[in-house]
Amino acid sequence: MDHMVLEVGLAIALIALAGLLSAKLRFSVIPFYILIGMAVGPHSFELWHLDFRFIQSTPLIEFMGRIGVLFLLFYLGLEFSVGRLVKSGKSIAVGGTIYIAINFTLGLVFGWASGFGLQETLVAAGITTISSSAIVAKVLVDLKRTANPETEMILGIIMFEDVFLAVYISILSGLVLSGSSSVGGVILSAVIALVFMLGLLIIGRKLVPWLNKVLDIRSNELFGLVIFATLFLIAGFSETIHVAEAIGALLIGLVLAETEHMKRIEKLILPFRDFFGAIFFFSFGLTIDPTTLGGAVWLSIAAVILTLIGNFAAGMLAGRTAGLSPKASINIGLTIVARGEFSIIMANIAKAGGLLPIIQPFAALYVLILAILGPLLTKETKAIYKGMNFILGKSKKKPEASS
Template sequence: MDHIILEVGLAIALIAVAGLLSAKIRFSVIPFYILIGMAVGPHSVEFWHFDFRFIESAPLIEFMGRLGVLFLLFYLGLEFSVGRLIKSGRSIAVGGTIYIAINFTLGLLFGWLSGFPFQETLVIAGITTISSSAIVAKVLVDLKRTANPETEMILGIIMFEDVFLAVYISILSGLILSGSTSIGGILLSTVIALVFMLALLTLGRKAAPMLNKLLNIRSNELFALVIFAGLFLVAGLSETIHVAEAIGALLFGLVLAETEHMKRIEKLILPFRDFFGAVFFFSFGLTIDPTALGGAVWLSLAAVAVTLIGNLTAGMLAGRSAGLSPKASVNIGLTIVSRGEFSIIMANMAKAGALMAVIQPFAALYVLILAILGPLLTKENKLIYYLLNRLFRWDRKQASTSHSK
């Protein structure tokens, strides 16, 4: 533990350098955070008798990264309100079903056509289906798109994915880890997760007056303690009942968005969101072994192509089912194309179950490509929509004009 403070300080300095470099060339900062983490991770080498590999500080940096996910999703929830989300409840259910059905089916087909056995195919389908909540939240905030009409659908799909993930992990753990998973147990877990999410959303509608009085605290110190206590308790409770802690943070943000203290909470959370969010992507890079990626290049590239096609198709159908424009529908598919923490969870499960070794480097490279490509595609959504519109002619007037922006 002698060098833990120095290691954390070095990590923060490297994150700052990556951020300055991305700002200099005006590119998304997320890939830079991930790549710098890869460059100095546990699989790199010692430099000048100092171990750059963050061996001692890795658990602390990983925990700080988890906090980053909570703050990113909590802040995203604050940008909305329960009322807005509930108003779109039916269209979100339809859109979420469309998104999961298309991407999961394509994942199964991809695994089967690639020649994987049954259990490996199920893992690959899970890896390619679930979006990264952290990257999606970061992109929406950085590009200032939280007020866009399609963002409600994006948030809804993220929560819908979490219910699917809770069920799917229960099934996979029973199959792969040689446990016994009963249908009744899976259904009970699903019902508990749904009831918990609906209870929090209902609380956001009914308890706003009480929360307004509770949060009427003059002291900034006490105000921060109350907000942080609520955030971590709700997120921690979510995890215990098989709802991702990030979704618990999102729901807590949605609840507090109904209060008159929302702006004060946003101002409080903003620096924590930025700092710990950056650490998350750096810590994610630390987990990727660059030397193990070569054997899964073609498999990963093929999976990326399948995911891009599936996401754009699902985004178009989900958006149109909610009455959104073709442009907004394309934005849905592009924004949630990034894969991240949940895909790595699936790959780790495969490793624990002694499945084919190629799944680990495949998942790492697949996630890395989409973590880099996703924010870039989302930023260039106008150009991509213009090109797709030229092909499919959703808006004939725009297709006949030049791309002006």
């Protein structure tokens, strides 16, 4: 406890160093934050008789990381609006269903092919199905794609996933932790999640004229306090009803994007988003134990390949149903390929239920690979699209040449 301030200071210095290195190499910054967290986390080792491990401050850094997720998703909501999302309601529902169906089915196939039991298979399917809201938000903002037409579908799929997550965690917890699951409880969780999300969007949109008056505050200090209070109260309340706190932050951002104070809120939030967002990825690295990853290498690589295939197919199908171009459809699939916080939650359920020990290192390595690969692939979607066109163009010309 005596050295907590020093540890947090060192953590911020290391995060800054990782950011400078990634900028120098012109690489996505997310993998650097995660890897530096792994290198100095509680599970790492002493280097040259010096202990760099963050032990006492880890809970505080992890909490600061949770705040980072809230700011990332809140800012993403501000960049959007309820109106844009409502217009795409039908295509989002179809796209979300396609995405979940493809990835969840592949997850079940993966679990079965790996020789897992029923409970482990269900956990593995959950781990491989749900995207990382934090990484998706960070990538969209960093690459300045919030105004892209496919971003509506990406945001919609994230929220669709959260409804699925609320239902699935209820089922999984019942099966793994207590041996049974109440059908009524599962249905109730799904209904509560849907009502809360839709209710907040609909009521929030109607309250925009009132919000414009309430937020007409001259003092920047008071204005900031009101915005922060709203963000944390809504996000905290959503968590109590089993809707991810990050989704609560996204929803309130979507509502406030409709107000005339949106630009002022955006300017206020921006430095907090960058600071706490970086800490989230660092704190994620702190949770990974590098010494346990070796035994899960082949399982993780197989799962990554299946996820890339599933996401690509889901993105293309979802984009086509929404009338988007092939390039935009590729963007959908690759932007939401990263896995993160929700996959780790699934692995923790397996640990609490006493399931196979391999689940934990598998989830950690799988998430780490996709957390690194996801942003890189998203950045290179243009090159991937051109490469596909080149390959398809050559394959079309071959039959003509032979005839």
